[in-house]
Amino acid sequence: MARPLSEEARQKALDAALEIIGELGIDGFTVDAVAKRSGVAKTTIYRHFASGNELMIAAVDCMVQPFATPNTGSLASDLEAFMEIVIPIMDDHSMQRTMMSVLSAAASDPELARVHHELMQERMLPIRTMVELAQGRGEVLPELDLDLVMDFIEGPFFFRKMIRQQALTGDDIRSMVDLIVKALTLP
Amino acid sequence: MARPLSEEARQKALDAALEIIGELGIDGFTVDAVAKRSGVAKTTIYRHFASGNELMIAAVDCMVQPFATPNTGSLASDLEAFMEIVIPIMDDHSMQRTMMSVLSAAASDPELARVHHELMQERMLPIRTMVELAQGRGEVLPELDLDLVMDFIEGPFFFRKMIRQQALTGDDIRSMVDLIVKALTLP
Amino acid sequence: MARPLSEEARQKALDAALEIIGELGIDGFTVDAVAKRSGVAKTTIYRHFASGNELMIAAVDCMVQPFATPNTGSLASDLEAFMEIVIPIMDDHSMQRTMMSVLSAAASDPELARVHHELMQERMLPIRTMVELAQGRGEVLPELDLDLVMDFIEGPFFFRKMIRQQALTGDDIRSMVDLIVKALTLP
């Protein structure tokens, strides 16, 4: 019966949040700043998002556009193609700070964790598809637990870029993919 | 003619920091709180640590005791043995929050990143040793880039526990180790 | 096809306002609170009352029931009788806070001041009557400005109870009335 939360306010807040993260990095991200830039009242922001962190997550969600799913006919070249697209995006240091902030916030808030995790899973769906295709071709062992395989594939890349903050050259990607594929495929 | 920084003050601050993180989690960690609990003045804390985050890292450093290096004669069982010790430690949710906070802080501060990374590398030294031993035994391909291999080994476990926050049963560990070992060893 | 402002809504709002002031004191008085408790929409409240303060004044108006006019034959005993009824009502601390809030609001808003003043004058009408009766009896000097006399009578009691927040015993009332009457009457 009452007036519904306005989608416009939500969108303006998210847009401003994205602009701020883009221009000032995650450290410049502040509910006050978002309110000021967006023209949306802080009160209203808190009506749409339970906390500043939730707004941040939502904004980051918008930030990452979905990736295409390569289908070259071999798992190795699919993975290489995918990683060569994804990894340069993580090269931006501001992006790394942002992702770690999100992860850190998520570590203290189960709801945030859930939201963020769904987002991440969706983003990494192409990998799952690629593996399933490879299984369909008989390239990959059929009995493997797909969740485990996802961690096995994503983990090394994520760890090196985000945690160790080391470079990943094209050669590195190829070497890593070789190891992964060797583990997953029939001899 | 002056007077050196007292090691005692440093230690009291670290102890208090550890207590606080233990009792209240990383969110209760505050320079003010450490000062109050330890009886060490904030000024003194900042004389010993460049920032609150540096104190946090130093405290976390103390927290994690070094792990032993298994040497069973096969890479697979070495890895399994090691992971079965390490992973339960990461099960504590407070520990996860703490680690993510550290990583998040490190993402915005290169010096913190460096310090934290050294610590982490030292902590994971046993894995490197295990791989080198396996190479010595001719079990593992000799031409592999060890840094890459480290990421390849640590990545999946870290990713699943810390980022995805999923359980890792003994079976999961074994499956993961199997995949890893299959990739690294001669057929 | 229109529809007149419903008197019912107005009354429900006033009732709720009175309940709230009674239960939570003037500090709990809020347009939102009145809306919620009464089930009358804020919009409607603002249609009936120009501001929250006006609602408050209106509520307070309802609160104070009119006082009877004693007529004992002497100004002194009339005043004593009246004050012994009125002053205990002002003893309630919540009532004092309420009155001061009203006065404070009125100090910033002439319209509020006018409304409140009318109310107050009406409430104090018995005093005026009593003085006029005494003048009729030849007890009180006839040439006195009645407005001035009203302030002369009300002022001391109001000042002591509301501003100085001091007790006023029966003896105090009698002494004060004696002073007042001595000033007003022929020797």
Add this chain to the structure above:
Amino acid sequence: MARPLSEEARQKALDAALEIIGELGIDGFTVDAVAKRSGVAKTTIYRHFASGNELMIAAVDCMVQPFATPNTGSLASDLEAFMEIVIPIMDDHSMQRTMMSVLSAAASDPELARVHHELMQERMLPIRTMVELAQGRGEVLPELDLDLVMDFIEGPFFFRKMIRQQALTGDDIRSMVDLIVKALTLP
């Protein structure tokens, strides 16, 4: 052993508060505004004053300079002289709003009430002195309760100016003083 609250910060806050009340009236008085104008951090203001209202009272305290005590040899002319100085000061509407705000705040906070009352009593000390002098001269009945007399004298003027917000001409003052003096003095 610690650093004492700096008198300078306190003074700067009070000065800014006075400026603000002077320029914008009591409605412009805000802890934020005081902080911004004074350059004193809000935190620090709250270290010196338990609440915004306490700061307001303290500022108002500074505002009112003490009044001289006339001594003309007769109570009537003493009172007239005093009131002709005091009453014009209360003519400023901003001053009235300010005083009512203070009184209203004091009505909800005993500590504020105490502080404010002391201040007021000190301000009205000349009246007490004048009455005592008149008693010494044998002009005023000696057995009267001085506190009651104070209320009897101040009440009418306060009530008319502050509560009723009516003008008080020189003639009014004289008439009122006449009534008061008639009540207090021997025939």
Add this chain to the structure above:
DNA sequence: TGTTAAGCGAGACGGTACGTCGCGTCTTAAT
């Protein structure tokens, strides 16, 4: 063996952001 510069505890300081509250206005659906 004093002197004396530093370290030390305590906590005040200027900041920035937080999340909440109340105001008076505006929007929607239902009557």
Add this chain to the structure above:
DNA sequence: ATTAAGACGCGACGTACCGTCTCGCTTAACA
């Protein structure tokens, strides 16, 4: 067309930590 419900922009609130700055007091190294 009015209502109940409640979202909206606004602006103030009082709090939490931050990292810096005074305070007196204590203490170790030098003279």
